Amino acid sequence: MASVGDQYRTRLDEALRFLREHDDFLIVSHVQPDGDAISSTIAVRWLLDRLGKRSLMINEGRIPSRLEFLPHAGEIVNYGERKPDRKFRAVVAVDCADFSRIGLVRELFEEHCELLNIDHHPTNDGFGTVNLLRQDAAATAEILFELIEHAGLAFDKDAATVIYTGLLTDTGGFRYSNTSPNVMTAASKLLTAGVDAYQLADRLLERMTMPQLKILQRGLSRLRFTEDGRVGWLYIEPKDLEETGASGEDLEGLVNYARNIDGVEVGMLFKGMDDGSVKVSFRSAGKADVAAIAQQFGGGGHIRAAGCRMSMPLDQAMPLVVDTVRRSL
Known part of the structure; x- marks a missing residue:
């Protein structure tokens, strides 16, 4: 021990x-x-x-x-x-x-x-x-x-x-x-x-299902970064799961694609929910405490991996969180 x-x-x-x-x-x-x-x-x-x-x-x-x-x-x-x-x-x-x-x-x-x-x-x-x-x-x-x-x-x-x-x-x-x-x-x-x-x-x-591959392709097509390249994010809407046949568990690990880009300090995945809320997953390369950021929105987690749920539409949640992360850096 x-x-x-x-x-x-x-x-x-x-x-x-x-x-x-x-x-x-x-x-x-x-x-x-x-x-x-x-x-x-x-x-x-x-x-x-x-x-x-x-x-x-x-x-x-x-x-x-x-x-x-x-x-x-x-x-x-x-x-x-x-x-x-x-x-x-x-x-x-x-x-x-x-x-x-x-x-x-x-x-x-x-x-x-x-x-x-x-x-x-x-x-x-x-x-x-x-x-x-x-x-x-x-x-x-x-x-x-x-x-x-x-x-x-x-x-x-x-x-x-x-x-x-x-x-x-x-x-x-x-x-x-x-x-x-x-x-x-x-x-x-x-x-x-x-x-x-x-x-x-x-x-x-290692293994990946076809629906998982399809939701990965859709998510990566939406990958965006701040001008300085230190924050990256992507998003998934409820209809994406329906159209690809994917489930919520197929999103596991998707957030890492945003963080793993060289120079990115914080990567995020925004998942729009059927009830109109948004789940946000945060990953940090080490310099940012994403647990502290998630807590600002009622969430929590670890310094390098955290999450929260926000009661607002996806198009409002994304700029708010991205701006908060940018200022934290």
């Missing part, structure tokens, strides 16, 4: 105590879950199984199709299709930067429920009854790796696969600046437990 000090070890102890004191859990991640969120959800389920506890995994919507192959992913309930007819007193929230990111699933929480909040986002405000937070972790899956090790449990192939998936996706295939020595040490141990690294990398990082 990383040299994170006695205070963090105490939080690990508190998290394990929470899991041992209750017997029936609801496990939830954020709306529109990514690889880290789904992996962390399954990892918590695995840990609770080893502790002899009952649990139900749930998310507001469906999980991305590219993650359906993960062990036990098919057991995650889609709240939009099937609502459990009961409420829960003990909840574990993973990878949720704030309470609102849990979405409609919060309707299943008992009024005075106890909540374990496990997360790595710097903007997390500690909304849990118990909070296991580490801002310098590359992924929530990294924290769960440490929690499982702290519990003295050995990883089987299923647990190793989901934790490795969370690390792989949130580090961009171990390419982003959050790829720390601790991440690589964890990855090495997970490989020893039987992870098929090549197959995971091929499935999650």
Whole structure:
């Protein structure tokens, strides 16, 4: 485990105590879950199984199709299709930067429920009854790796696969600046437990569907830059998804094409929503704190990767955000 000090070890102890004191859990991640969120959800389920506890995994919507192959992913309930007819007193929230990111699933929480909040986002405000937070972790899956090790449990192939998936996706295939020595040490141990690294990398990082290619072509045709070339952005409208046959998950990684251009400090993807609002994804090359920028619009995230949602039309949101980013630089 990383040299994170006695205070963090105490939080690990508190998290394990929470899991041992209750017997029936609801496990939830954020709306529109990514690889880290789904992996962390399954990892918590695995840990609770080893502790002899009952649990139900749930998310507001469906999980991305590219993650359906993960062990036990098919057991995650889609709240939009099937609502459990009961409420829960003990909840574990993973990878949720704030309470609102849990979405409609919060309707299943008992009024005075106890909540374990496990997360790595710097903007997390500690909304849990118990909070296991580490801002310098590359992924929530990294924290769960440490929690499982702290519990003295050995990883089987299923647990190793989901934790490795969370690390792989949130580090961009171990390419982003959050790829720390601790991440690589964890990855090495997970490989020893039987992870098929090549197959995971091929499935999650290399493959592309035809709808995904079509939405990429459409997005790149709209790529724009400020005059000094330091800010780049592109946008997708609701009709683009319908016309290309793409889904929301096919937009993952599209924002990086704006940031990866030489000289660009901040790249952005504007996604127009059916309800008239706009989702904005930010990526920074390192000099700009896009989490601070996103917070100005009610969002949050990390220094290099953040997002927000704006209640205004696309043609109003884009110039406002671009001007804010330009001034921040």
